[in-house]
Amino acid sequence: MTNKLADEMSPEELATACSKAMWDADEASRRMGMVIEHIAPGRSKVTMAITKWMCNGHGTAHGGFIFALADSAFAFACNSYNARAVAQHCSITYVAPALEGDELVASAQEVTRFGRNGIYDIRVCKQDGNLIAEFRGHSRQVRGTHVPEEGAE
Template sequence: MFRRDPEVASLGITVRSVSPGSVDLEWIIDHRFLNSHGIQHGGFTFLLADTALAYCCASLGRSSVTRTAEIAFLSGVPAGARLIARAEVRAISGRTTICDVRVTGEDNALYAEFRGHAVTTATSSTQ
């Protein structure tokens, strides 16, 4: 899926690990992603978490799109931070997959908690 997602790669987001029902993404934040407060814009934090949700669903062979998602921003992300988004499946019911994503720093500082509900659009073993 990462190979078919050039915009994510162009931002510098990388895949650290993947296992069925779990994925870790990493992103080093630079000045391009900061808001007027000098911290990462919340939309970029959401983008990272939402990408982790999609890749987590794909790790199960479920091509999915986000139906709903909620994020709680807990702390501002400074420039230079190495973010880790760890997504884990919490439940699957029919075409719906629920994942929780924790966005932390490499020092385990918690920046955001995200819960996403994804709906499966197709199933394939070639994800």
């Protein structure tokens, strides 16, 4: 699959190739211990274990790490069509705390795409399925692709 042009790939292959290209350049997500569990057009599932250094003065996971996990799942979902996309606006609502040792699962789902814009909902849950946070991301396509297309230089 890695030698195929984007125009020759199925939507699932293209989403996987885009996520690989992004992952290879995503030092932040890798260093935080995130793992891409699933990728599909407009969807992703990314996990991350909460470690001691991710906890705040209350002994709970710092909200910035939860936001980062949701934001990474959002990024992989909205970039799955081989059009580079960035966050235009994001919001998060924290519902419950996460603790050291919890395995968080961020599941991103496309709500809609229109023009160069997209809206994505990301649920962050603990390993037992209990909800931790709800995140909504608005994306905006910018120039470029992740995988070369036929005729591209």
